[in-house]
Amino acid sequence: MLKKYSKILIANRGEIACRIIKTAHKMGISCVCVYSDADEHSLHVKLADEAVHIGQSPACTSYLDIDKICQAAADTKAQAVHPGYGFLSENQHFPLALEKFGIDFIGPRTEAIKAMANKITAKEVAVKSGVSVVPGYTGAVLNIAHAEEIAQQIGFPIMIKAAAGGGGKGMRIVRSIKEVAQAFNSATNEAMKNFKDGSLFIEKYVELPRHIEVQILGDKFGNIVCLGERECSIQRHNQKVIEESPSPFVTEEIRQKMYEQCISLAKQVNYFSAGTVEFIMDKDKQFYFLEMNTRLQVEHPVTELVTGIDIVEEMIRVSCGEKLRFNQEDIRLNGWAIESRIYAEDPAKNFFPASGRIKYYNMPKESSNVRIDDGVFAGAEVSMFYDPMIAKIITYGKDRMAAINCMQQALSESYVGGITNNIEFLESIFHQPAFIAAKLHTGFISEFYSNGFHSDILTEESIQIFIFISLYIYLSNEYRNWVLCKEIDDSFSVFVDKNEYNIRAKYDGVTLLVIYNHNEYLIQGRWNVSYKLLQVIINNHALNVKMSINKNMYLLGYAGMKAQCFVYYPSIANLSKFMLESKEDKSMLYVEAPISGMLVKLCVDQGEKIEIGQPLCIIEAMKMENIIHAETKGTIKTIAMKEGESIRSGDLLIELE
Template identity: 40%
Template sequence: MMFDTLLIANRGEIACRVIRTARKLGIRTVAVFSEADADAQHVRLADEAHCIGGPRPQDSYLRGDAILDVAKKTGAQAIHPGYGFLSENADFADAVQAAGLVFVGPSGASMRKMGSKAGAKDLMAAAGVPVVPGYTGEDQSPEHLQREADRIGYPLMIKAAHGGGGKGMRIVRESDEFAAHLESCQREARNAFGRDRVLLERYIEHPRHIEIQVFADHHGNALHLGERECSAQRRYQKVLEESPSPFLTPELRAAMGAAAVQAARAIDYANAGTVEFIVAPSGEFFFMEINTRLQVEHPVTELVTGLDLVEWQLRIAAGEKLPLTQQDVTQRGHAIEVRLYAEDPEAGFLPGSGTLKTLRLPPPSPHVRIDAGVVEGDTVTIFYDPMIAKLIVWDEDRPRALARLREALAACEIHGPKSNVAFLERLVRHPAVVEARIDTGYLDRHLDEFLAPATAEPSALLGAACACLLAQESAASTAAAASPDPTSPWALADGWRLGHAGARRLQLLHGERKIELRAHGHGGEYRIALDGHTHALAGARWQDGVLSLRIDGAMHRFRAEVAGGLVQVHDGRARLTLRIDAGDRDGGGGEAAGDHRIRAPMPGRVVLVQAQAGQAVKAGEVVLVLEAMKMELALKAPRDGVLAELRAAAGDFVEADAVLAVLEE
């Protein structure tokens, strides 16, 4: 029998997703939240919500005892862990069961079999599932690991045995690099997972990452729902996911599906899980791990199968059998997912935070799905993953799905923290993605191909941006001239105004690059001078966010907006966002020019200090390591010199722009 009340032990878009599915099934929902999430969307969406602690995950969402207290107090009969936080914590799953509640997921025993990558590989090998050759032993001394690495050969991968999400992974290509990579990997694993055990395995060059969605019930039934390809990755973090994989043949798809079900049966699995494989260019595939939870990218599977995987989770947790057999599972069309993040790709994908002053996403339709945990006006905080929303599209085939995705991304408008929208637009047009030949390391090897060029903004986009500013100022001048108070200084329409036929100077900033243009003309007819070239603008019409105008005689159409000191234009293929520069600004005076301070680029915790006051350092040498928003940032010396001061120690929490170290001048 389905339970009456469900507690969701998570936040963000997955919490919202579970709440909506539960409501569809007539289940009452209870949310938990941290102090930072008091006004979050999942809190507002649930039937009831309770605060469980401070903003840091360890003070709230990782507190199993506090979550269970809320469950008992509210009469919840089951707990859905979402993904992340406690979703793969075997002790929490056991505690839920011991409290007489239902854990929506596999048992703690099944999780423990997969909780160690080393143990999981041994178990899968015994079950006949292909695994990558390597070392999974308990002897973790650096000397023994070095010998095993040399035996396996290079390149090889060091992986945190208890890790996930791209944390605690290093590629080693030479024997003499191994020790340094091992130390770095163990430190990151210790900080992220509390354990620093590692395993070694052969590194497959130019691999594909393909995962199989599996489900099993408590009656001995198991099946798979097809694959997702997640080969577009940056630093082991998935960037684009799709289903079906354009790489798999029907024979390879059947073999991988059967291996995935075999893997699930080997650990007596129940509920939703994902079996991840690494696939060589030859088609040879190897088991990587089982994620014992629902995956972030599950919507692409839902769109091609027409199934609600969260509903399946809840029904199986309630004791029901799988609703379909393997023969009943069908797939139709092609689905692709990308994740919109508050991050700055041009600054090394530095995570961002702040208020979403503008958040406009394409409206949901049979072809477009939005999974979001925030709305316009909400804040992306420093304490959690900076994802804004998942954008998922569907169409009858892959080319049409890619076209849908390009249209959907073009319709996105995000102001406040910087976002990765422009990066994603370049990604989905890149030949390696369009031709389905991307591998897991391609983005890291060719990242510059996906980033905006430092200079040479497209002249058409720049012309459109100028037209927006000129049209806005023209409207202001017209309104001022019609003022009922002719003595008001705001009624002047002199040379400063656009009505004057003289030159008008426009100053814009593209990143750190200053762009200065001169506009000659009036009444909608202008000549724009830039870097020795002149372009003619005419016939501009700007209505409901759509700008059309002739540039050098050719008609163009753009999405366009001027707001919050920014002008943004989009021609359907690429976007250009410029800051309006009101004049020369003080960039910090001599302090910036002195290049002698090391600052925190964002709030975070210092996890390592690799130098001391009085020590000589070289330009580019790592001085401190900062942990922020689920990643480590190496803070390096800006030049050669001697450290005069160190103002932070390991364990300190620091604010953005805080000076952490000072070089002698």
């Protein structure tokens, strides 16, 4: 007789915990969530049927504590535990610990996790299964000297990788011998903090590859199916930002070859439940095994949209002992799906993670073409202790261009205020011609955003939009301030990033009429999210503009472009030209912390002369090590912080002479 769960515990937090709850509730299953001090008021706790406190905020004292989670599951009489992704999801000891309590693990068998969790043994299994692998040194790297020896044998560039790694952590690209030591130490430290295993291995780095992965599902009767591939090439810091399914680069012939290798690998380790086999693919469409993730992936929703299969539901059914309800011939890839990950991070500062409280939060409405997976709300805290992902937007269309258009619209409707985030950066990518043309590779962001993302160059269309929006904001305020509220009809000077445009406009309290380049434009607007998002219709064309107001200056954003805008009456505009500009202090003598976290290492000493680009210190934030580099030459005058100290964004780290 098949099992049927009535209660499960979710050993995770945030977005993925909320996503699992949705499917479990749909199946009539009650959910227990666990939470740390930092997550006491989080969304997954509110959505759960029961919640158990398991410790302090650091993951090692809460979400990584196997004993506490097992005890919570036993105390609440949960029949099974779903690990989500990250944390304990690929820890081979977790299922064994649950087994002692008679509790099921919703995931693969321990032996499969063990075989694939270590990248060295996984590669050995792949070779045995007939899977194509990247050339490299598959043994454990002993020390820096050993790493340098291997690197010279393989030839640069190389990739130093954590044997127990995943999620882009514990990985470093190395292009010269002088970079090996720093990369080895950073990768080791990250691996220890994230996986409690600092062992590393080295592979040849394939330049400008595509990152392609195949979703698999298996049951306990030896049945394995592949649910199509995902294109995951848009990455920063070796971590994915945008994913799509299917891949625009994979042909049906290549897809079937990938399927064959994935099934062979899965059968080699008697795999069941959900899993992902990851490949890199070169420009000649040769693909090589990268790793196998024995868990649910962050990007699983794109596969769900193109196949119509709820992967979380299938994981639960398989765990209960059910056979797969479909075979390979039943799997059809219909349409196209794309996912954008919204992170609390600063694209202008090397994507450093951010933390803090979300003041405003607006996501597009869900529909048959838009799906939102999130775990936050206005007022929620993005903690420095965990991954900084805020939400995922997934869009669907009949083809790739339809899915892209839908994503452009969805991102334009998205606003997160109070914390630095990457929404404008994502908008920029989805308007980038190379992305639209599917010219993708893992170095895409480095190629097109080598200095980080600040703002795209203004187009004629965006200048026109910013002129109209500036006038709309200014005149709607003017209209409210006029006692008689009579119609405003006059000439105005609009400045867009210091470029002046003389415009004739008429406003009646509802509609703005603008004369621009001898053409008439009718503008109507609707505010959202406390006047941070303006939805406008310009001559029957709807669009969304993000904005913030500082006195009489409007900072407007649209499709990855932004500008500072001012509106004056012509007489005032003429006088403003004679006003002295305030001069900002351009001094670079002070090095401030760009992120909150812990100062784990100082790379310089007082009195030392430094060069541009030289590492100054390493700050650990959200389980990632971030190297702070010198932006100018100089001599270290004072060092304001000590190793091991907690720091906040903006704290003084180093003063230069």
